[in-house]
Amino acid sequence: MNKNINLQVPVGVRDVLPMETTAIRQLEQKLTDFFYSWGYQELMTPTFEFAETFKAGSPAGSDDVLFKFIDRQGRVLALRPEMTAPIARLVVTSLRREPLPLRLCYRANVFRYEEPHAGRQREFHQAGVELIGADGVAADVEIIALAVETLIKVGLKDFRLGLGQVAVTKGVLNDLELTPEDLAKIKEALAKKDLVLLERLSEEYKLTGIRRKQLELLSRLHGGAEALREAQECFSGTGAAKPLADLEQVWQALVAYGLEQWLFIDLGILRDFDYYTGVVFEGYVSGLGAPVCGGGRYNDLLAQFGYPCPATGFAVGLERLLLALKGSLSKKQDKGYLVAGSDVAAVLKKAQEIRQSESVVVFDNQSKTREEAAGQAEKRGLNLIWLE
Amino acid sequence: MNKNINLQVPVGVRDVLPMETTAIRQLEQKLTDFFYSWGYQELMTPTFEFAETFKAGSPAGSDDVLFKFIDRQGRVLALRPEMTAPIARLVVTSLRREPLPLRLCYRANVFRYEEPHAGRQREFHQAGVELIGADGVAADVEIIALAVETLIKVGLKDFRLGLGQVAVTKGVLNDLELTPEDLAKIKEALAKKDLVLLERLSEEYKLTGIRRKQLELLSRLHGGAEALREAQECFSGTGAAKPLADLEQVWQALVAYGLEQWLFIDLGILRDFDYYTGVVFEGYVSGLGAPVCGGGRYNDLLAQFGYPCPATGFAVGLERLLLALKGSLSKKQDKGYLVAGSDVAAVLKKAQEIRQSESVVVFDNQSKTREEAAGQAEKRGLNLIWLE
Numbered sequence: 001m002n003k004n005i006n007l008q009v010p011v012g013v014r015d016v017l018p019m020e021t022t023a024i025r026q027l028e029q030k031l032t033d034f035f036y037s038w039g040y041q042e043l044m045t046p047t048f049e050f051a052e053t054f055k056a057g058s059p060a061g062s063d064d065v066l067f068k069f070i071d072r073q074g075r076v077l078a079l080r081p082e083m084t085a086p087i088a089r090l091v092v093t094s095l096r097r098e099p100l101p102l103r104l105c106y107r108a109n110v111f112r113y114e115e116p117h118a119g120r121q122r123e124f125h126q127a128g129v130e131l132i133g134a135d136g137v138a139a140d141v142e143i144i145a146l147a148v149e150t151l152i153k154v155g156l157k158d159f160r161l162g163l164g165q166v167a168v169t170k171g172v173l174n175d176l177e178l179t180p181e182d183l184a185k186i187k188e189a190l191a192k193k194d195l196v197l198l199e200r201l202s203e204e205y206k207l208t209g210i211r212r213k214q215l216e217l218l219s220r221l222h223g224g225a226e227a228l229r230e231a232q233e234c235f236s237g238t239g240a241a242k243p244l245a246d247l248e249q250v251w252q253a254l255v256a257y258g259l260e261q262w263l264f265i266d267l268g269i270l271r272d273f274d275y276y277t278g279v280v281f282e283g284y285v286s287g288l289g290a291p292v293c294g295g296g297r298y299n300d301l302l303a304q305f306g307y308p309c310p311a312t313g314f315a316v317g318l319e320r321l322l323l324a325l326k327g328s329l330s331k332k333q334d335k336g337y338l339v340a341g342s343d344v345a346a347v348l349k350k351a352q353e354i355r356q357s358e359s360v361v362v363f364d365n366q367s368k369t370r371e372e373a374a375g376q377a378e379k380r381g382l383n384l385i386w387l388e
Numbered sequence: 389m390n391k392n393i394n395l396q397v398p399v400g401v402r403d404v405l406p407m408e409t410t411a412i413r414q415l416e417q418k419l420t421d422f423f424y425s426w427g428y429q430e431l432m433t434p435t436f437e438f439a440e441t442f443k444a445g446s447p448a449g450s451d452d453v454l455f456k457f458i459d460r461q462g463r464v465l466a467l468r469p470e471m472t473a474p475i476a477r478l479v480v481t482s483l484r485r486e487p488l489p490l491r492l493c494y495r496a497n498v499f500r501y502e503e504p505h506a507g508r509q510r511e512f513h514q515a516g517v518e519l520i521g522a523d524g525v526a527a528d529v530e531i532i533a534l535a536v537e538t539l540i541k542v543g544l545k546d547f548r549l550g551l552g553q554v555a556v557t558k559g560v561l562n563d564l565e566l567t568p569e570d571l572a573k574i575k576e577a578l579a580k581k582d583l584v585l586l587e588r589l590s591e592e593y594k595l596t597g598i599r600r601k602q603l604e605l606l607s608r609l610h611g612g613a614e615a616l617r618e619a620q621e622c623f624s625g626t627g628a629a630k631p632l633a634d635l636e637q638v639w640q641a642l643v644a645y646g647l648e649q650w651l652f653i654d655l656g657i658l659r660d661f662d663y664y665t666g667v668v669f670e671g672y673v674s675g676l677g678a679p680v681c682g683g684g685r686y687n688d689l690l691a692q693f694g695y696p697c698p699a700t701g702f703a704v705g706l707e708r709l710l711l712a713l714k715g716s717l718s719k720k721q722d723k724g725y726l727v728a729g730s731d732v733a734a735v736l737k738k739a740q741e742i743r744q745s746e747s748v749v750v751f752d753n754q755s756k757t758r759e760e761a762a763g764q765a766e767k768r769g770l771n772l773i774w775l776e
Binding site for chain 2: 044
């Protein structure tokens, strides 16, 4: 007899009830207002595009995380897994004549076909910035300073930003000359900082000499200026010297600006997108199993759309940020009213009048008596105004 | 040689550049703030769900407008075409214990596989409200008053809301006893107010007597209390008498509340979703070929999810609203600054300092000389602050 429509939603997506929705919307607004105050202008791209567009922006390893589908003309579309590649495409098609650098920002829901885990479903929300057409230390400094101050701005207290340099990290990994499968295992061990596993893999893959030493260094280095110095000694005279010198300059400017307490160096940071080319970073919060924000320099991405142009940026995961802020978010404490009575127009007028000064005024369209209205008001924690 | 990624986006979706994005975001915020002041709480549902969930909410006629796709388990999913059906599902699964009536609102992008037309692509933005668990005249009055005041609130000046009653309109159409195909032609003529076509179809389908008279009345009636009176005479003693009396009460309360100048009666309004059961309405703006908002009573929808419960609501189309507001939107006139100089940390500090009081302060991460910086500032219409 049950002919009702199925009440379930697909695995990995969910409803967001009023309290959490309000918190997410407030975060989105705060973040974009703050980005705007740094000169970043908001834009929007389509929720789905040709899957090809996202190729450049797909998480490292494969495009299996894409939510793909076929349109009625047989073309392969996909829900966006992130916003950097679509914004690169947009810049090339629509903003090529604007003076560089471009400062752009967004708030968007994005989609990844992954196993749902803490603070991340298959659909989740991001806010982020892209600084396009600016290379060099000062641009890296701008983006990292903006990331730190963004987290401070929204009220996060206990966080640290790890700074890495994929130009070094990728170089070391390439030098290992491993098969893609073996390399993937090394990367995973590195990302997890699993030193025991890394040593076992080094034995198994017969890594020796300088290659092994450099890999160990990447996995172990963690700290401030002294960690950088150790890396510079180890990589002195190699192709990694220049990228490390850049990172040091970025570090020094950020320290001079007064952000040292929020920062550390971590050359093991790889980020989960292949498009990064230089200084990268991730924001960590104690107790959260995944970064609350991340980004970095991606100087080759726009070239894939036919417009070679340096760029850097970052994104904040709003559900993760919300988890990290849990407890410290202030609830709206509006004093509300329920206005009721027998004359619909008179009650509406009274409600409108009070609404000018108080933020929430509910028009009671149901109650026939004062007692009923009092019950409605009580259930909702509202003050009753009854018009005879 | 061109190995670049395709720069196109699929037909019917588009990028939204900064000026329009800012306008849409401001509208979303204004609308949800206003809904909140009436006691409506915002929530979110997934961007895609099982296609079945949207069946109840699909535009009249077919579910061909759904953007469907198959998941990796072979189940049929779809991008949401509207928010009323998902919110009905959400209420049944998550808010069944909350005191009725529930006041809920949303801002959402929705998707319809239709030919793109003025003010509406295949992905577009809506904001709306649902008043769930409230039947009767006063609840209809609340929703219509809220719709009118919402449009006034966002600055729309030249609009009218047409009020209809699908309990009457659907009754007349059913009484015609036509095939679904013939009925669809009649509906289309009615929706377009094409009286010539309607007369031709009436001849062709051999409609005579009271049935023809009632159909003509639906197509022709347009106005205030006098239009309602004429309808009541024509339908006196029929099943349409009660729904018309309800509509009259709604009309009178709205007139008493002072909204008459924004309203008219139009019994030809059918709305494009089958779930409507009672008083319905659409908002029109001169020069816009489609309603800027629409809604009404849908007392049978929640029952399809196993929870019989009366409800009413409406949605505003943001792209259409933006078209209607064109020219009257105030642009942000912030006085911005570009801060530049040779010492990165010093320039960042200066920028931070000014940002406390001015809303936009751009950190110039590129210019090496005062002249370069002056050029950057001029291109962007910003005041230059140069630190030696």
